[in-house]
Amino acid sequence: MHPDTWTAFFGVFPSRTITRGKPYLLPSGRLGSRPGKLNLWALESKPAVHSDRLEPHLRYLIDRLSLPRDDVRERIERADARMRFFCYWDNETGNRVPYVSEATRKLIESIGGVLEIDEYR
Structure with a gap:
């Protein structure tokens, strides 16, 4: 599409x-x-969200896209498309765990989205 x-x-x-x-x-x-x-x-959160935590970035994207929406999953499937929340996680020290609330994870899953975290050390 x-x-x-x-x-x-x-x-x-x-x-x-x-x-x-x-x-x-x-x-x-x-x-x-x-x-x-x-x-x-693609919609990026980095210019708008000044946080080194994932949750505020995901919430920004969810809010900007007015999610959840009843029609989004059907629209994605009909277009044979994917909705991917792709996150870069800077973890130079190796001691940071990317936290995403259960509510956010469930919302992303409910619309057929996938959360991918690419960790950098």
Whole structure:
């Protein structure tokens, strides 16, 4: 599904998009050397949330997307798409545990979303 469809659906402008077969900007701001392989609609929390905990970032995304919504899971399935909450977790010291409340985990699961945490040491 074209990224503009998700912009209209959520009523939120994304941080980044990729359209299959079209040139796209890398996170660095440079133009990618190849056309997009997939359609992507991404909303980032980092510019708006100043916290080193995951929960505030997830709550920001949930609030901005007005989740939960009755129609979101069906829309994702019908589009053969995925909703992924992808988090970078900076854990240089190795002693920090990423906390996500049970309520937030259940909400993400209820809409067919997946929570992925990429830990950096």
